[in-house]
Amino acid sequence: xxxxxxxxxxxxxxxxxxxxxxxxxxxxxxxxxxxxxxxxxxxxxxxxx
Numbered sequence: 001x002x003x004x005x006x007x008x009x010x011x012x013x014x015x016x017x018x019x020x021x022x023x024x025x026x027x028x029x030x031x032x033x034x035x036x037x038x039x040x041x042x043x044x045x046x047x048x049x
Contacts, residue, residue, distance in 0.1 A: 009023035020028075033041045 006023055009021050010027045011024075012021060013024050014020050030041075033039045034043045036042060
């Protein structure tokens with residue numbers, strides 16, 4: 001898959017369809033892991049707030 005396709009797929013949630021594309025779902029999973037304080041990938045709060 002081309003790099004530009006991958007970046008665009010991360011932004012495209014395929015709204016109005018019965019599912020999501022793999023890159024979009026992986027991006028959401030990674031984001032939720034980074035925001036979950038009980039997950040090892042937790043990055044902490046930004047700007048000390």
